[in-house]
Amino acid sequence: MNVQLQSVKFDADQRLVDFVENKMSKLEKFSEKIVSSDVILKVDKDHEKGNKVATITLYVPGEDLVAESRARTFEEAIDETIEILKRQITKQKGHRES
Numbered sequence: 001m002n003v004q005l006q007s008v009k010f011d012a013d014q015r016l017v018d019f020v021e022n023k024m025s026k027l028e029k030f031s032e033k034i035v036s037s038d039v040i041l042k043v044d045k046d047h048e049k050g051n052k053v054a055t056i057t058l059y060v061p062g063e064d065l066v067a068e069s070r071a072r073t074f075e076e077a078i079d080e081t082i083e084i085l086k087r088q089i090t091k092q093k094g095h096r097e098s
Contacts, residue, residue, distance in 0.1 A: 001025065001034050008042035016041075016074055023082050027058070030089045035059045041074055054081045063092065 003024045005017060012020075020039055028034060040055040049070050054077035058065040065088045069080035 001028055002036035003039060004036070005039045006041070008040065010041075010043055012041060012074075019075060020078060023078055024056075027082060027085060027089070030086055031060065031093070033060050035061065039078075041077075044070065050077070052077045054078045056081045056085060058085060058089075060089075060092070065089065065092070 001024065003021055005012065005020055020041075024037060024039065027037075036059045038055075038057040038059075042053050042055075044051045044053050050072035051070075052072065052074045053068065053070050054074060055066070055068040056078075065085055067081045067084035067088065069077045069084065071077040071080060
């Protein structure tokens with residue numbers, strides 16, 4: 001899967017880039033139809049829930065899947081976002097089979 005990573009208002013270090021790529025590669029187990037993905041990481045002003053925001057768009061034929069999470073660290077935000085996408089993929093597969 002082709003992963004496009006964009007960091008807004010900061011420069012992502014190599015450790016964070018590797019973390020994102022590793023997590024994104026695990027999504028391929030849930031759907032072999034994922035063509036590519038966009039990962040946008042940004043720092044927000046809201047310190048209440050956490051100021052790290054991860055938005056992931058999966059490009060799947062027929063319907064693109066989008067999820068966003070906010071947390072205190074980018075790793076937490078990415079983990080939460082990927083869990084949301086896993087549920088969306090599973091739900092989408094269920095709709096296609098019925």
